[in-house]
Amino acid sequence: MTANPASRWTLRILGLGYILLLLLIPLGFIFYKTFEHGIAPPLDAITSPDGLHALKLTLLTVAIAVPLNTVFGIGCALLLVRHRFRGNFLIDAAINLPFAISPIVIGLSLFLLYGTTGWFEPALAEAGIKILFSVPGMVLACIFVSLPFVVRETVPVLQEIGTEQEQAASTLGANAWQTFWRVTLPAIRWGVAYGVVLTTARVLGEFGAVSVVSGSISGQTQTLPLFVEKQYENFNLPGAFGASVLLALLALMTLLAMNLLKRKEDA
Amino acid sequence: MEAGTLTSSRAPRAGGLRLPGVGAGVGRGMVVLYLSLIVLLPLAALTSQGLSDGLGHFWQQVTQPQALKSLKLTLVASLVVVIVNGFFGTILAWLLVRDEFPGKSVVNAVIDLPFALPTIVASLILIELWGNKSPFGVHIAGTPAAVVVALMFVTLPFIVRAVQPLLMEMDREMEEAAASLGAGGFTVFRRIIFPNLLPGLGAGIALAYARALGEYGSVLLFAGGLANTTVSSVFIKQQIESGNETGAAAVSVVLLFCSLLCLAIVSLIQRWAVRHDRSSSELIPTPAAEGSGHGDGA
Numbered sequence: 001m002t003a004n005p006a007s008r009w010t011l012r013i014l015g016l017g018y019i020l021l022l023l024l025i026p027l028g029f030i031f032y033k034t035f036e037h038g039i040a041p042p043l044d045a046i047t048s049p050d051g052l053h054a055l056k057l058t059l060l061t062v063a064i065a066v067p068l069n070t071v072f073g074i075g076c077a078l079l080l081v082r083h084r085f086r087g088n089f090l091i092d093a094a095i096n097l098p099f100a101i102s103p104i105v106i107g108l109s110l111f112l113l114y115g116t117t118g119w120f121e122p123a124l125a126e127a128g129i130k131i132l133f134s135v136p137g138m139v140l141a142c143i144f145v146s147l148p149f150v151v152r153e154t155v156p157v158l159q160e161i162g163t164e165q166e167q168a169a170s171t172l173g174a175n176a177w178q179t180f181w182r183v184t185l186p187a188i189r190w191g192v193a194y195g196v197v198l199t200t201a202r203v204l205g206e207f208g209a210v211s212v213v214s215g216s217i218s219g220q221t222q223t224l225p226l227f228v229e230k231q232y233e234n235f236n237l238p239g240a241f242g243a244s245v246l247l248a249l250l251a252l253m254t255l256l257a258m259n260l261l262k263r264k265e266d267a
Numbered sequence: 268m269e270a271g272t273l274t275s276s277r278a279p280r281a282g283g284l285r286l287p288g289v290g291a292g293v294g295r296g297m298v299v300l301y302l303s304l305i306v307l308l309p310l311a312a313l314t315s316q317g318l319s320d321g322l323g324h325f326w327q328q329v330t331q332p333q334a335l336k337s338l339k340l341t342l343v344a345s346l347v348v349v350i351v352n353g354f355f356g357t358i359l360a361w362l363l364v365r366d367e368f369p370g371k372s373v374v375n376a377v378i379d380l381p382f383a384l385p386t387i388v389a390s391l392i393l394i395e396l397w398g399n400k401s402p403f404g405v406h407i408a409g410t411p412a413a414v415v416v417a418l419m420f421v422t423l424p425f426i427v428r429a430v431q432p433l434l435m436e437m438d439r440e441m442e443e444a445a446a447s448l449g450a451g452g453f454t455v456f457r458r459i460i461f462p463n464l465l466p467g468l469g470a471g472i473a474l475a476y477a478r479a480l481g482e483y484g485s486v487l488l489f490a491g492g493l494a495n496t497t498v499s500s501v502f503i504k505q506q507i508e509s510g511n512e513t514g515a516a517a518v519s520v521v522l523l524f525c526s527l528l529c530l531a532i533v534s535l536i537q538r539w540a541v542r543h544d545r546s547s548s549e550l551i552p553t554p555a556a557e558g559s560g561h562g563d564g565a
Contacts, residue, residue: 102481205385
């Protein structure tokens with residue numbers, strides 16, 4: 001549609017004005033607000049013992065959840081695309097669940113499963129394992145919410161590359177393992193990487209599910225997003241903004257990585 | 268996040284990398300086990316707790332005034348939000364595909380910001396920007412309007428990324444034919460473009476609606492848990508904190524059911540689109556859906 005200049009400008013003003021108000025002003029505002037009084041206050045907040053602990057714990061959840069979901073994601077995508085099976089549609093549907101379910105509902109589900117009245121309580125208590133209000137529960141929440149990304153980004157790429165090269169490799173005597181490492185994985189690597197970026201971003205920023213299962217104890221079970229909330233509640237705005245800017249920078253890096261990977265994938 | 272490609276994984280052809288029979292069985296077993304442990308078992312525990320005292324008690328928990336009020340607010344605010352974002356999202360998708368303006372690639376990238384920015388950070392920014400200390404003098408924090416603004420922020424990319432690829436692949440000859448037969452810009456949009464965008468828009472709206480229904484972080488600080496701003500997710504959190512786990516679970520079951528309904532609608536739209544010769548991958552409302560044309564390059 002070649003819109004006439006008047007309607008073209010109307011659409012531009014509407015669309016770009018909306019973006020400006022909804023996304024760009026808030027993004028600029030956070031940097032302005034954080035560094036309003038120099039770099040020292042936010043820096044102090046992040047380098048406080050609780051801030052550093054929150055940062056470390058956030059990175060720990062990423063270090064556990066992302067590799068697990070990546071391995072699962074690639075394996076699951078291979079099964080869904082390369083192995084026809086009657087029950088595949090059920091697996092397919094179940095994978096989409098974390099996209100649609102409220103993080104609070106996810107948190108509550110884990111809370112009920114591992115809590116004092118939960119199904120696993122007797123066995124866990126006997127073994128002396130604590131899941132709720134400690135790191136394992138938080139990691140489980142992060143794994144839950146970020147589970148679909150790698151599968152969903154890998155499936156279309158696998159479908160697109162087809163099977164000819166894999167067939168050629170196996171004709172030439174490669175076993176399944178060799179075919180995977182030398183042919184399939186290199187062909188799908190940018191799609192997988194894209195999924196990994198989305199998974200990482202989701203785990204870094206997860207708030208609702210983690211807030212239900214963690215108890216948010218400063219210096220113990222607080223990730224950066226929980227730290228932001230706590231600092232705000234304690235009227236420590238520089239602290240809240242310091243941690244927020246760190247998370248916003250990570251978000252911008254995510255956007256950058258997404259754009260670069262998209263270009264690689266298209267190339 | 269939220270966000271995601273909801274393509275169905277239909278195997279186009281057999282062959283290629285295949286594990287030997289036993290390997291495939293073991294692999295499938297592990298996938299099912301992982302999914303069950305991480306996703307299905309917790310959801311089963313939730314449902315069983317929600318219904319543990321019988322259907323009557325479940326109904327009583329869901330229909331108690333505060334729970335009902337939160338559900339109503341959530342359903343209505345989410346509806347308003349997807350309609351507003353459906354309008355602006357379609358305009359933005361059109362600008363990114365059909366228009367040229369300086370800074371277009373930046374706009375295209377920044378659309379995904381709500382996918383990447385932690386929701387609690389969004390909430391903090393919004394309350395400082397539109398709260399009591401607002402530099403613009405607009406005070407909406409703690410009102411139902413705040414719920415709407417927070418949800419608009421988090422759901423925008425779903426719509427844009429669902430409509431954009433359809434617009435990119437649309438055959439422009441139809442539009443040119445219509446225009447040459449005398450149709451004006453708006454008529455072309457209404458009669459040609461809009462019907463073609465409908466499946467993507469529908470899928471995007473359904474996903475955005477699911478996301479809005481469950482949103483917690485971004486509304487928490489900005490809208491808060493006041494009498495007329497408590498959305499269901501905030502209500503559930505309050506119930507957990509006050510020890511009413513069964514009540515929390517009951518409202519959660521309702522939300523869960525609504526989420527499943529949204530997913531089912533997306534899946535139905537996809538089936539319809541596949542039958543009508545559109546590849547399902549065009550309905551992927553994720554950042555990945557920019558597709559091969561990539562906004563600024565198309």
